[in-house]
Amino acid sequence: MRKYLIGVLLVAFAVIPFVPRLVTAQTCGSPNWEGRYFNNVDLSGSPVQTICSPVIDFNWGIGSPAGGVNPDNFGVRWTSTQVFPASGTYLFTVTVEDGVRLYINGNPIINSMQDSPEPRTLSTTYEITTSGAAVFMTLEMNNYVGNAQIKLTWSLTTGGTAPPGTGPTVPTTGGGFEWTIEYFNNLALTAPAAATGTAPANGISRNYQQNAPAPQLPADGWSARWTRIVDFPAGTYTFSGRADDGMTVTVDGVVVINQASFAFGQTFTGTIDLTAGQHTIAVTHFDEQLDADLFLTWEPAVGTTLRPDGCNGETAGINGSAPPCPELSGPTITLSAVVRAGPLNFRPRPDKSSGRIKMLHRGEEYTAVGRSGDNIWVQLDVNGTKGWSMTEFLTLSGDINTLAVTDGTQVTGTPSAAVTTTPPTPVFTGVQAQALGNMRLRAAPNTRSDRVGGVNWGQVVNVLGRSANGEWIFVEINGLQGWTSLRWYKVTQGSMDSVPVLQ
Known part of the structure; x- marks a missing residue:
């Protein structure tokens, strides 16, 4: 009997597969990350695995992130204590597919836990006030279906100089950081956010009409906060914005536009002097009833030109360490374009018979890089692919005539306006x-x-x-x-x- 039992035990242990080392809380040791893996997107219940990792840089594709963890509909929570050798403003950047949250000392600085059809890069800044500070960080991510990946980096942007090799760094491209959007089920931006999102690195041009901005929100009685980091050359800047129902604009906490009261359709402006370097733009927007829209753009001082690629000479890169901007070719003016009616055909040429690259959907936002000579078509950059869509189904952030004509035609006479503004005067019909x-x-x-x-x-x-x-x-x-x-x-x-x- 004893020999029989020993044989059974040996066979049983022989077929147990190897799994990553399981650990308990606080066993990974700083600066390692303790990752807890869950078989749900809400990170609820007990983790399936707890694994130590030296850095956050994973690309699992469509596979499982760890033994016993689902390839889809899973979540991970990493915690770590990181020492920041220098005080100053740090830029934190996460590339993720699908959702992500990042907390520093319990404060949420990135919050975008929604499904995403492709990888996204989110960035924000956080002030470390003490050199050598030990900071407790929590990073959460989830994956719904398909590919999954995540990478976290940070770098010192202003303040003291960190010794080489003390932490991850990430190159920047000046004004290339996208907008982070938080939506709230109230008019006062009262947390928690009911939904989050992102928008391309450009001006803002959103027209929700009488619809909710996200499925989790009502059509009326909501608010939103937009945040973006932009690398500005030194100069005086004029911000222009309008909103239905109201908005405020701040740069580094300084109020530039304050349209907190109802002022439908009016454009408000404000100026601010900025030093060369990165500055944080924050826009609040609220809608009490009926239509809702938001528009924001800014212009540099006379003699200062902002490039469409966000590169601004010696200010590009971390602490201005990047080389000067490369030569630009092609159009130098771009606008943001929001699909206002969809699905919308995205074609290889400005011609209805030219086939279709893909379909664009209502509410999606892309960069307009050119136009046809008759203004009927707009050339869009859709995730690196250039193609054409009809102007009448897009909302542009500025005057279409500022875009370069890129269809090879010559403009003859006055281009047709994108919007008809003067209806004929009829007689009363009763x-x-x-x-x-x-x-x-x-x-x-x-x-x-x-x-x-x-x-x-x-x-x-x-x-x-x-x-x-x-x-x-x-x-x-x-x-x-x-x-x-x-x-x-x-x-x-x-x-x-x-x-x-x-x-």
Whole structure:
């Protein structure tokens, strides 16, 4: 019997596979990272594995990150105490697929735990006030389906000089850091964030119309905070912004624009003197009801030119250590372009018969790098691939005519405007309608056009015309004329069938 038992035990131990070393809390030792792996995206319950790692730099592809861990729908939480030899402002950068959170001494500095179709790079800064400080860091990530990867680096941007080899570094490209967005289910930016997101490194041009900015939010009664690091040459900068319903803009905590009250459609400006180097732009935005949009751009001082690649000469790179910017070729002006109606065809040439590279979806944002001579098409850079989409389905962050003509044609006469601004003046047809909410009057039948006035809830307007798609009506009230959305009106006199089509 004893020999039989010994034989069974030997066979049992012989077939047990090798797994990474399991550890308990505080056993990895600084500066190693203790990683706890979970078979869910919420990092809840007990971890399946706990593994020590010297750095955070993993690319698991579509495979499992560790023995016993699912290849999809898993999460990891790493903790470590890191010593920062120099005080100053540090830039923390995470490349991840899918979601990530980064805490320093319990303070969340990156929060973007959503599914992502491709790798994303998120960056933010944090002030280390004491040389030689021991800082407790927590990094969380999750993966839903498909490829999974994560890499964490940091570098000293301003302050003392860290000794060589004391920590990871990451090269920068000046103004190339994307926006980090936090959305809140209230008007006061009260934590926690209900949703997070990112946007390309450019100005802001978002038009949510009367929709929620994210599935987790309501269509009304929400707020958002946008944050981005930009590497500026020294100079005086003018920021221009508008929002529905309100916004504020700060640079390094200094208020530049304060449109906290309702000021629909108005553009506000503010100036600030900036030293050469990296500065943090923070934008708050709130929507109480109905339409919501946000626009922000800035211009440098006279004689100062910002390059579209974000490189600004000797200020590029960590502590200005990068070489001067390379020569630019092609267009030097770019705009952000938001898909306002989708799915939208992305084509290899500005021609409907040229086939399709891929489909773009509503709300996605890309960089516009050129246009056709007739302004009907915009050339986009979609994740490194250049192609064409029709202008009428995009919201641009600036004047389309500032883009270079890149379709090989010559501009003859005046290019067609991207938005029609002056409707014809018709005569009253006898049709009237009552507003079912506080409505806006616009210069053209679309939400991109300028606001020219408003209609209060319950007021009755004279209907003078309608759009060809039947979604907008051209109205008159108290001597003021403009376009407004038909779905928020009740016809009280006459029939819309008798109203002429104006556009």
